[in-house]
Amino acid sequence: MEVISNSSDIELFRVDAPSEGDTRRKMKKMKSFQIPDLYKSTIIGGIKEKRRLQDKLKKDFTPTVLDYGMVKFLISRHFGFCYGVENAVEIAYRTIDENPDKRIFLLSEMIHNPDVNADLLSRGVNFIMDTSGRQLIPWEELSANDVVIVPAFGTTVEIQQRLSDIGINAYQYDTTCPFVEKVWNRATAIGQKDYTIVVHGKPSHEETRATFSHAKENAPTIVVKDMKQTIELAKYITGEKSAEQFYEEFKGQYSEGFDVTKDLQRIGVVNQTTMLASDTQGIADYLKQIMIQQYNIEGSDVTAYFADTRDTLCYATNDNQSATYGLLKEEADLVVVAGGYNSSNTSHLVELCEQKLPTYFISSADKILTENLISHFDLHSKTERHTSNFIPQKDQVTIMLTCGASCPDAVVESILLKLHSFFPEALPIEA
Template sequence: MAFKQFDRVPNHYAGAVIQRIKDFRQDMGKRSLAPTVLTVGELEVLVPRHFGFCFGVERAIHMAFSALERHPERQINLLSEIIHNPLVNDDLEQRGIRFIHDSDGQRRIEESEIRAEDVVLIPAFGTTLEIEQSLQRSGIDTTTQEFREHFDTTCPFVSKVWDRGEELGQEGYTIVIHGKFRHEETQATHSHTKEHGKTLVVLDRDEAQQVADFIAGKMSLEDFHEHFSGKWSEGFDPETDLQRVAVVNQTTMLAEETKQVARILRDALSSRFGESDLAHHFADTNDTLCYATNWNQNATKALLDAEPDLAVIVGGYNSSNTSHLVEICAQVMPSFLISSADELLSRERIRHFDLHKKESVESQNWLPEQMPVRIAITSGASCPDVLMNAVFERIADFCGYDAQDIAVGLDRLALHEPLAVG
């Protein structure tokens, strides 16, 4: 897939320090995942090789701003958050864009309030066929070339998963979608894929194991229904539709987990039907993760080798890809997911999102008193650099460093490891 560079991602989403780090890495090739080290006095900040806005997000933002510029006289609507970042969504709302659904999927603007002459933008993670039909009832023709080219911001990597699901469904496989059932992208993938075959959504390894247990005859039909009812397409019959399976995923899931989900189902089908007939029962899809998710996850793993004291991850609380970066970091160090620098309340106090409790919490003594300190800072695919920049500056401030100290550090940027040939 060819990548197009976009020149319309507004400058106010950029950050001067982060841009210097990006410029430093630009000509070094992409193969080395060594983090960049920014040393400011006794503060060492590690920035992963890949972080922040991905191709699909840049494209979606570019299309939203283009729509504002090209159609000042038309009401512009977004089906829901264009990406999972509050700063970007608030910015668009302030520029007059209306959101048809809120982030919980509740309708804010009725069909009757949308006029045929309005612009409606589909977000980067796509939408369901049912919502597209609702738009048609409002007079919005989602099938025109203009709509597809200018208003449908669905990332090509997401539609690639739909295409793969369509092919496999037509070949008679049941599509198991590894994803969060309520996530817009999983809903969209489920909606598009079920047109061509049976589908089932599984969240994680535990759920995949339950499906495997059912395939192996270790789980009753009743228990299967109790656990998965509602997470499958109409007409799905676990007894007949789990004999031929293909796994696709929400593009922002943990790559490693998708492989494990596929492996669990593959092994169950192999045990039941025999290895020699496996190709008929299990389609080898590898994973359908997009390159950006892969790069960001691998670059975050590379951070761990540098053994930072803690990690700060910047992104929306409801951003799936960001939450996986937190999970990777949290394996080895205290890790804090924050939506902006405002959550760095003081050198002692931090407000952050607890992934297990699923709520915002406050923690004390998050930043070690003892210097030197080594901190990993990264951001999810939907986070503008300006937010990560502000986080870095506030941490530097807490450690007693000002703009001049940062400027000295920026002149001495380095790699944590020797650079591989890129």
């Protein structure tokens, strides 16, 4: 197999749990993770490790090229299990092994990946809630002898207290991603300085619900889901809209006791870690400019009204999005993006790819039904649809391939192998 990155051959070799990112490298010095073999891939792991060794400072976002003659794959520079997911997977499986005689529950999906969650269910783990927060198992059915795992998204202060009241330690099996906790800490810091916290995130997402809950412990808090909502929020800062309208327009997205007449005079922006970086930056820049205009601010005086918050996206979100931009600089016939359909970070990669090429969002290789038919998720209609003749008929087909931060390497490998199998005269894949 020929594997090319920047015209240099890449060797393939087995690697377990390859790491990415400056922050993550520091963490890896303190801890390495044990990931079940069913999530690993010799091919994908080898590519990742080789790229990591070639580009330790992560300056190169060009894709890896796998050229098999009739079909060529462009593999994104960064994708797959991130630090937070590896941490969550290890804790969950270790918890199962260490508690064979106990009932084990997850508050909700540990991560947004169907393969991982299905495997946990097959091992006897039960979900207390679904991803929207709807109760599946009544709290009354739990006891102090049960084990409850907190998912990577974290959980709310209210649920932590609920578990404590039952006699369950919410922190004993806590897989909350360190980068989510970083957002909570940032929100706490600016809240303690009397800024109102604006959270850019999807209001119904587990992580945003958790961040909102922790943020409101220290300051008035409001969630905005996109720039459109942010523009409307700004109209309450400038007085273009009456306070009475606010409580209906942002119903369910502001903390109890929020006073729109005074709580928007000093603000700071944090975000759900998996949002598009450009969207969060645009929202922060827009609100900062509104404050400058509203209060006739010059120079550094803006900090009296707008908190100096650095970006709170996790390293993996940044890396994956940057790598996707690098991927899309190349020419191809189509893009396949793998991951859970309710995965926020994956859906944003799909949004980027859709702007340039036919894009197929699939959860696994099983969604590739035949060489002429694929079942894929439509972000806009929120439904699966079928597309025929998704692979063009030409002498050489170029396919881009990437996935979200909660998608196992094994899934990417199976997609690669299945697509390759549709080209019988292509060069063989040799792991």
